[in-house]
Amino acid sequence: MSYTISPVVSDDVESVLKFLKRTFYLDEPILRAVDYCQTGNDDTHDLDEYCRHSLPGCSFQAKDEDGNLIGVLVCDRCPVVNPTDCLTALKDCKSPKYKTVIRMQIMREIIAEIWNQYPNDSELIEIKMAATDPKWRNKGVMNKLMGVIEKTARDLGVRLLRIETSSAFSAKSAESKGFKCIFSRPYTEFQFDGKPFIITEPPHLDDRIYIKELF
Numbered sequence: 001m002s003y004t005i006s007p008v009v010s011d012d013v014e015s016v017l018k019f020l021k022r023t024f025y026l027d028e029p030i031l032r033a034v035d036y037c038q039t040g041n042d043d044t045h046d047l048d049e050y051c052r053h054s055l056p057g058c059s060f061q062a063k064d065e066d067g068n069l070i071g072v073l074v075c076d077r078c079p080v081v082n083p084t085d086c087l088t089a090l091k092d093c094k095s096p097k098y099k100t101v102i103r104m105q106i107m108r109e110i111i112a113e114i115w116n117q118y119p120n121d122s123e124l125i126e127i128k129m130a131a132t133d134p135k136w137r138n139k140g141v142m143n144k145l146m147g148v149i150e151k152t153a154r155d156l157g158v159r160l161l162r163i164e165t166s167s168a169f170s171a172k173s174a175e176s177k178g179f180k181c182i183f184s185r186p187y188t189e190f191q192f193d194g195k196p197f198i199i200t201e202p203p204h205l206d207d208r209i210y211i212k213e214l215f
């Protein structure tokens, strides 16, 4: 089973979005927890806009021998201090389910205070989404894409790589690639009025942020 990896360019944005809708949108643990969508045809305006805003960035895609997309890593250069992105997203968000996701992300940013952990870095490359076609999972596609974005970050002279892992499998990938876990919190501890508002399925029980310092 061979595949090739290439950068996502402007002409690829809609095909990558279509791929994310049938993979990430349905299977990412937080989106599943809020029951964001059930099929690739649901109204997902808010997340679609976020993806369009993030793509192509410095994202990479994997394609099989027939040219079908089998994996994507959505990546972009971001300032280290970036909570304003979430606040704007919350203000503009229409879907109550997606609002719940953004609220959790804002809590995470405020608790993690990444800007205090890396006061001398003004930017990083954030791996914003990772998705592999269900038929290709657990075959090393994400690990391969992680190696490619690391090389790209080095070539661009960006010192920090960041990934938030809602999936236990993306967390494994980050760990095997030498990332350091700088934030970890069980989803049950994200609470509103004393009640958890994100209930994920095992083994995806912890929200984590990983960083790799490249030089």
Ligand SMILES: CC(C)(COP(=O)(O)OP(=O)(O)OC[C@H]1O[C@@H](n2cnc3c(N)ncnc32)[C@H](O)[C@@H]1OP(=O)(O)O)[C@@H](O)C(=O)NCCC(=O)NCCS
Binding pocket: 023, 024, 027, 028, 029, 071, 129, 130, 131, 132, 133, 136, 137, 138, 139, 140, 141, 142, 143, 144, 164, 165, 166, 167, 168, 169, 170, 172, 173, 174, 176, 177
């Ligand atoms: C997370 C996801 C992108 C991983 O992609 P993948 O191509 O299957 O990942 P890989 O095959 O490179 O595996 C990465 C690591 O997870 C492990 N892993 C992957 N699937 C696994 C499974 N079903 N059971 C146990 N371990 C698994 C691999 O062994 C590997 O560990 P290692 O780095 O220690 O060798 C994929 O599961 C997916 O698309 N999930 C839905 C969307 C999502 O949750 N995205 C991540 C949000 S942060």
